[in-house]
Amino acid sequence: MLADFHNHSCLSPCASLEMSPRFIAEEAAIAGIGMLALTDHNSARNTPAFATACQKVGVIPLCGLEITTAEECHVLALFDAPEPALEMGKWVWNALPDITLNLDRFGDQPVVDEQENIITMIDRLLTSAIQHSLSEVQDETHRRGGLFIPAHINRPSFSVESQLGFLPPGKYDAIEVLAPEANKYQQRYPDIPVITSSDAHAPDQIAKAPFYLETTDTTISAIRKALRKLCPTK
Numbered sequence: 001m002l003a004d005f006h007n008h009s010c011l012s013p014c015a016s017l018e019m020s021p022r023f024i025a026e027e028a029a030i031a032g033i034g035m036l037a038l039t040d041h042n043s044a045r046n047t048p049a050f051a052t053a054c055q056k057v058g059v060i061p062l063c064g065l066e067i068t069t070a071e072e073c074h075v076l077a078l079f080d081a082p083e084p085a086l087e088m089g090k091w092v093w094n095a096l097p098d099i100t101l102n103l104d105r106f107g108d109q110p111v112v113d114e115q116e117n118i119i120t121m122i123d124r125l126l127t128s129a130i131q132h133s134l135s136e137v138q139d140e141t142h143r144r145g146g147l148f149i150p151a152h153i154n155r156p157s158f159s160v161e162s163q164l165g166f167l168p169p170g171k172y173d174a175i176e177v178l179a180p181e182a183n184k185y186q187q188r189y190p191d192i193p194v195i196t197s198s199d200a201h202a203p204d205q206i207a208k209a210p211f212y213l214e215t216t217d218t219t220i221s222a223i224r225k226a227l228r229k230l231c232p233t234k
């Protein structure tokens with residue numbers, strides 16, 4: 001099936017307000033996506049609405065966050081239900097600097113339900129770096145049963161390569177690479193699954209760069225196994 005592991009809803013201050021969880025799920029279903037993740041910056045608060053919306057249109061939801069580590073690396077933490085994602089989100093919130101969202105610079109951060117009603121507005125800026133390091137976020141994600149995937153590692157900002165200059169050894173369930181260089185990175189890292197993602201922030205970016213994942217079982221351990229099959233060495 002086509003899988004897309006990295007998408008932002010209206011809760012992300014940099015994403016379009018049109019990106020409600022329901023809208024993303026419906027548009028991805030039309031585009032033929034079978035497994036879809038929501039990964040707002042440092043928050044999973046829109047994943048309950050997202051999971052419900054996905055189930056209504058026959059898409060398998062993954063509930064996650066795109067966490068900004070202390071090194072300012074973006075990484076994905078993905079779970080197969082909203083509850084563990086929300087629990088991870090509390091751990092992240094407790095390590096997130098208390099900086100008030102500047103509405104002149106950023107958009108609103110609404111938490112919404114599956115009918116697109118606003119439940120609450122988050123007024124702490126969600127995109128800041130948290131106090132935990134890359135390896136601490138990795139260990140916490142795994143301890144809570146999630147998938148840990150460094151995001152857009154070949155992007156010139158907020159990536160492992162831009163911040164550290166190299167990919168340190170780690171227990172990566174996959175690495176996400178900007179599409180044009182995916183093959184090059186799979187050759188460079190033959191033992192790590194390489195995926196592409198849309199990182200959609202606006203309607204026209206939905207389902208633009210999914211990858212193919214072969215799995216019928218949709219638990220995290222089955223997805224981890226299916227990801228391993230992407231490696232040429234497996």
Ligand SMILES: [Zn+2]
Nearest residue numbers: 066074151158
């Ligand atoms: Zn990012």
Ligand SMILES: [Zn+2]
Nearest residue numbers: 006008066199
């Ligand atoms: Zn992103």
